[in-house]
């Protein structure tokens with residue numbers, strides 16, 4: 649992702665991602681100019697780049713005042729570069745989920761003409777995307793590649809049949825999403841069901857396999 653300006657911001661990001669910011673951890677490791685690496689401000693944790701930019705008192709105050717706190721809370725915490733790349737990727741996931749929700753709500757409105765809160769639907773799909781990603785990181789140590797069925801890999805079912813795509817996730821809640829499409833690729837139905845806890849990973853995975 650190209651970041652055009654300002655140059656100082658670009659330079660900061662390059663140094664932060666490369667581990668070149670002058671925090672105690674780096675000064676201790678490379679130059680031995682400090683004898684310990686506890687944070688100069690809060691003293692409670694090691695003065696690392698991710699601590700200085702996300703977790704220390706000042707950083708926390710800034711992030712808490714932003715609209716990204718929920719996203720930051722589930723982001724990887726091992727290094728600045730890992731977290732930053734995750735944030736960039738999730739920006740794309742958010743927008744993809746909003747576009748997907750817009751498409752879903754449009755079709756639901758056309759075919760069912762139900763009154764429903766489109767913003768609530770969109771929010772739940774963005775939440776699902778984040779929780780799905782957080783689950784993937786936690787359990788299989790990689791980020792989920794897409795939100796729901798991938799448009800690039802989806803193909804129409806044979807004539808006279810429908811195709812059911814589904815996905816499941818475990819986060820604070822357990823959720824299942826199902827999309828049914830016709831032989832012409834038209835959306836026939838879609839649903840999300842969420843429940844609090846109670847399902848283990850294997851049960852959810854098995855259901856996913858059974859429905860695929």
Ligand SMILES: [Zn+2]
Nearest residue numbers: 687689690704
């Ligand atoms: Zn601190």
